[in-house]
Amino acid sequence: xxxxxxxxxxxxxxxxxxxxxxxxxxxxxxxxxxxxxxxxxxxxxxxxxxxxxxxxxxxxxxxxxxxx
Amino acid sequence: xxxxxxxxxxxxxxxxxxxxxxxxxxxxxxxxxxxxxxxxxxxxxxxxxxxxxxxxxxxxxxxxxxxx
Amino acid sequence: xxxxxxxxxxxxxxxxxxxxxxxxxxxxxxxxxxxxxxxxxxxxxxxxxxxxxxxxxxxxxxxxxxxx
Amino acid sequence: xxxxxxxxxxxxxxxxxxxxxxxxxxxxxxxxxxxxxxxxxxxxxxxxxxxxxxxxxxxxxxxxxxxx
Amino acid sequence: xxxxxxxxxxxxxxxxxxxxxxxxxxxxxxxxxxxxxxxxxxxxxxxxxxxxxxxxxxxxxxxxxxxx
Amino acid sequence: xxxxxxxxxxxxxxxxxxxxxxxxxxxxxxxxxxxxxxxxxxxxxxxxxxxxxxxxxxxxxxxxxxxx
Numbered sequence: 001x002x003x004x005x006x007x008x009x010x011x012x013x014x015x016x017x018x019x020x021x022x023x024x025x026x027x028x029x030x031x032x033x034x035x036x037x038x039x040x041x042x043x044x045x046x047x048x049x050x051x052x053x054x055x056x057x058x059x060x061x062x063x064x065x066x067x068x
Numbered sequence: 069x070x071x072x073x074x075x076x077x078x079x080x081x082x083x084x085x086x087x088x089x090x091x092x093x094x095x096x097x098x099x100x101x102x103x104x105x106x107x108x109x110x111x112x113x114x115x116x117x118x119x120x121x122x123x124x125x126x127x128x129x130x131x132x133x134x135x136x
Numbered sequence: 137x138x139x140x141x142x143x144x145x146x147x148x149x150x151x152x153x154x155x156x157x158x159x160x161x162x163x164x165x166x167x168x169x170x171x172x173x174x175x176x177x178x179x180x181x182x183x184x185x186x187x188x189x190x191x192x193x194x195x196x197x198x199x200x201x202x203x204x
Numbered sequence: 205x206x207x208x209x210x211x212x213x214x215x216x217x218x219x220x221x222x223x224x225x226x227x228x229x230x231x232x233x234x235x236x237x238x239x240x241x242x243x244x245x246x247x248x249x250x251x252x253x254x255x256x257x258x259x260x261x262x263x264x265x266x267x268x269x270x271x272x
Numbered sequence: 273x274x275x276x277x278x279x280x281x282x283x284x285x286x287x288x289x290x291x292x293x294x295x296x297x298x299x300x301x302x303x304x305x306x307x308x309x310x311x312x313x314x315x316x317x318x319x320x321x322x323x324x325x326x327x328x329x330x331x332x333x334x335x336x337x338x339x340x
Numbered sequence: 341x342x343x344x345x346x347x348x349x350x351x352x353x354x355x356x357x358x359x360x361x362x363x364x365x366x367x368x369x370x371x372x373x374x375x376x377x378x379x380x381x382x383x384x385x386x387x388x389x390x391x392x393x394x395x396x397x398x399x400x401x402x403x404x405x406x407x408x
Contacts (some may be wrong), residue, residue: 022121053226090257158325189362
């Protein structure tokens with residue numbers, strides 16, 4: 001019965017990729033810890049790049065620098 | 069001063085239902101644990117069905133199967 | 137299939153009170169939103185009073201002031 | 205390597221304000237706890253006023269009362 | 273730069289299992305979404321069985337029923 | 341009425357440091373966003389180094405490497 005929360009920036013993850021992630025993480029918890037997949041919950045949250053910071057700057061700013 | 073985070077799939081919960089939930093959970097924490105309702109915070113997050121998985125599949129896929 | 141996270145300060149909530157909370161919140165989500173209780177997950181987290189702040193001060197400090 | 209999650213109501217915080225918040229919190233964790241800013245993650249989540257409750261009522265309702 | 277939070281009940285997961293989980297989830301996010309593993313954060317939280325509810329009852333109660 | 345959750349590894353943060361963090365973050369939200377400090381909640385969670393991963397390895401392993 002694990003609960004997994006995955007936060008990523010909203011940069012175009014597709015439904016297929018998210019389905020793959022849900023399936024993969026659920027299976028991994030079964031394989032490594034023996035957790036019942038039927039009650040494993042995975043919630044993916046997509047966050048605007050303005051709202052995500054690392055190293056003291058937002059991803060929006062970081063992406064701009066990287067593009068230069 | 070409890071903090072309650074309720075995550076549900078985004079499938080049409082109304083403002084009235086959410087107000088009822090906020091009121092009900094706040095009262096429950098007062099009744100069961102004696103918590104001060106004035107500082108009880110309730111945050112409801114609505115998550116796309118593509119982004120919620122249980123049993124290794126997304127709710128989008130599950131709803132499709134159920135409809136058949 | 138909701139997921140509910142309840143954070144409270146660690147100040148002696150009993151197993152019976154926590155069981156009541158789990159049962160009550162699960163039922164409330166069924167009554168108000170029609171959610172299936174079988175897949176409703178409730179996780180209670182108890183946080184040291186040193187680690188919880190409101191109004192800019194920790195609950196440890198607030199409890200000291202209240203006792204005076 | 206701290207992880208900071210800031211939840212606020214969605215009431216018009218600007219990109220500049222959010223950038224300031226990311227920078228400020230990252231620096232504060234470095235100053236007070238000596239944490240490496242390069243791996244400090246800050247995630248800001250903006251929540252609809254219907255979905256945020258305090259004192260048993262939603263912020264939407266509270267704002268209406270305050271305006272009167 | 274994803275952030276992953278895994279909550280499980282505290283029922284004896286070993287350091288080796290947790291290390292495997294951290295490695296596996298980080299790799300999965302790289303493989304499926306192309307995320308940089310260097311800034312992927314994984315936080316595992318272990319929750320007492322009294323504090324985890326599913327189907328309206330705590331895991332403590334569920335484990336008792338299962339043992340009978 | 342913001343809610344701030346700060347997760348750090350459990351590596352000896354003192355009560356005084358945590359009080360400073362609570363005060364600082366609350367003031368920052370008031371200064372930058374005009375948020376009312378009386379209803380700003382800050383919750384600090386300290387996580388075992390075994391349970392925190394970055395770059396695909398746990399902090400326990402990383403600290404060992406660094407010490408060499």
